[in-house]
Amino acid sequence: MxxxxxxxxxxxxxxxxxxxxxxxxxxxxxxxxxxxxxxxxxxxxxxxxxxxxxxxxxxxxTETFTVHDALESFGFGKFQWKMSFLTGLSWLGDAMEMMILSILGPQLLCEWRLSSYQVALLTSVVFAGMGIGAPVVGSLSDIYGRKAALMISSCWSLFYGLLSAFAPVYGWLLVLRGLVGFGLGGAPQSVTLHSEFLPEKSGGICIPLVAVFWALGSVFAALLAWVAVPALGWRWLLALSTAPMAVFVCFGFWLPESARFNLLAGKTEKAMATLAHIAKENGKPVPRGKLIAHKRKGGGRIKALFSPQYRRTTLLLWFIWFANAFAYYGIILLTTELLQAGHLCERTDNEQSCSLDCKYLTSADYKNLLWTSLAEFPGILVTILAIDRIGRKKSLALCFFMFCLSILPVYVCIGRTAVTICLFTARAFITAGFQVAIVYTPEVFPTENRALAMGTCSAMSKVGALITPFVAQVLLRTSVFGTLSLYCGFSLLGVIASLLLPIETLGRGMQESREAGEETTNTTGTSNAATQECTP
Structure with missing residues (x-):
């Protein structure tokens, strides 16, 4: 030869x-x-x-390239700006639905003569629906595509959100808000879809920037409630709060399916068409050669999250998302409770809460609620400044620790202004922590199970959100010390869990499959010599 x-x-x-x-x-x-x-x-x-x-x-x-190579060559351009705006609308609608929970409770407490447990249940049923919907939509997203799952869940939320404004009695409202929650469980898939179109160096900044829409949703909900509830009532508040979701559903047809998903699903032509569309939007050429991808193996299966490579990461992230939501929604509910009741620490354990001593939110309450909602913006700034400098793990730990530090002064029965400042600071840091978790999760899991990972993490966050109303709205009425201690304790456990995460994703590109993730893990911190060999 x-x-x-x-x-x-x-x-x-x-x-x-x-x-x-x-x-x-x-x-x-x-x-x-x-x-x-x-x-x-x-x-x-x-x-x-x-x-x-x-x-x-x-x-x-012959020349070859991957989706990652193509996105890096396209850079962040016109296409990504459009994606950021549209997926941001989904976040904005989700935020408004969440924010009105803290406003709806005091209104119904008085108007329908509800007990504090019934008010807490009305909040918790939404999170229960989200906890069920998030993994279901996440699994469907890994099997049938990100766009389809996101659009169906958004239409679901819009439909039942409008119906809930016409609920005649408490029981119907409870059921309809639970169904709204199921649809809202699909909202995290907007982050999954958005992240899969970003160049590697843009993820740490661009995903938190989408969180600006969440902050805007919180602010808009507070403003809308301030204007609509005193004049029109809570039903108009529920109806008008669905407007951002309606806009997203109308313009969502423009959203393309993820090229990473299509390629992994064997739909190479559709993936190439999407990449060509991005190239045209950004004014860049499509890379020459053949588009290649890893072979898909069992996408959308929860057992993949518990493979030896990802088991520890999955369990730690589940707790981190749980603690984040427990603290975040706790602060939102505590804001209305503390500001409405004044010096809650002066209450005795024998003082009971009933519908006879209910208080409607005043103009001053709405104003303070608006101020604490503005804390979302400095929280996003904290994320952007820290995430690409000290890394994802340390940023998470820092946010949990600063949240705990911020609510400590509330223990000593400080005045209304000081309470507002403490709640503002605490909300800023827990918002930042939530955004870091949202950035980290799609980065650490491969494309074949990324949506399911986001869905299950979101589901665990809803467990925390489901529990927190009974702490912030029920336990608070008998023990301020116990309530604050629970929030501090879980945030400190969040610090430990963040530092124990086995993978730092700063500077690590998105993985298409578990095999690619193993190769990256094996080569991290070692020489660049190859670890795989071929035989004749």
Whole structure:
């Protein structure tokens, strides 16, 4: 058999073992086709020696590229700005639905003569629905696509959100708000879809910027309640709060399906069409060559989250999301409770709460609620400043710790203004922590299970959100000390869980499959020598 000059040069070494050793260290080089024909074909090397690094054997005879390569070449442009706006509308609608929970309670407490437990249940049923809906929509998103799952869940939320404004009695309102919650469980898939179109270096900044829409939703809900509830009542508040979701549903047809998902699902032509569309929008050329991808293995299966590679990460993230939501929604509910009741710490354990001593929210209460809602914006700023400087893990730990520190002064029965400042600061840091978790989760899991991971993490957050009304709206009426201690305790556990996360995703590109993630993990912190070998 006639050997190429490339093979003859390698065999001319003193012995075969030294040649093989040299080949092992060539894995970090990038071999490209050149004008010299003697360096264009290395296929004979893999047939000559028994063990050669895989990256050496897979030298392409034609140019190839991945979705990651394409997105990096396109950069952040017009397409990504449109994606940010549309997915942001989904977040805005979700935020408004969440914010009105803290406003609806005091209104119904008086108008329908509800007990504090019934008010807490009305809040918790929404989170229960979200806890069920999030993993269901997440699994469907990994099987049938991000866009389809997101649009169906958004239409669901819009429909039942409008119906809940016409609920005649408490029981009907409870059922309808639970169904709204089920649809809102799909909202995190907007982050999954958005993140899969971002260049590597843009994720740490662009995803928190989408959170600006969440902050706007909180502020709009407070303003809308301030204007609508005294004049029109809570039913108009529920109806008008669905407006952002209606806009998203109308314009959501523009959203393309994720190219990463299509490629992993074997829909290469659709993936290429999406990449061509992005290139046209951003004014950049499509990379030359063939689009390649990892083979899909069991997307949308929860057992993949408990593989040896991801088990620890999954469990820690579940707790982090739980603690984040427990603290975040707790602060939102505490704001109306503390500001409405004044010096709650002066209450005795024997003082009971009933419908006869209810208080409607005053103009001053709405004003203070608006001020604490504005804390979302500095929280986003904290995320942007910290996440790409100290990393995702340390940023999470810092946010949990500062949240705990911010609510400590409330223990000593400080005045109304001081309470507002403390709640503002605490909400800013827990908002930042939530955004860091939203950035980290899609980065650490592969495309084949990314949506399911986001869905299950979101479901765990709703468990925390489901529990927190009984702490912030029920336990608070008998023990301020116990209430604040629970929030401090869970935030400190969040610090520990954040630092125990096994993977730091700063500077780590998105993984398409578990195998790709294993390769990245194996090469992190070691030499660049290849760890896989090919055999004839």
């Amino acid at each position: 006639r050997q190429s000059s490339a093979v003859r040069k390698l065999i001319s070494c003193r012995n075969i073992s030294r040649t093989v050793l040299q080949l092992r260290h060539l894995a970090t080089l990038e071999f490209k086709r050149g004008n010299d024909p003697q360096f264009t074909d290395y296929s004979e090397i893999c047939n000559t020696f028994t063990k050669v690094p895989l990256t050496f054997c897979l030298v392409p005879f």
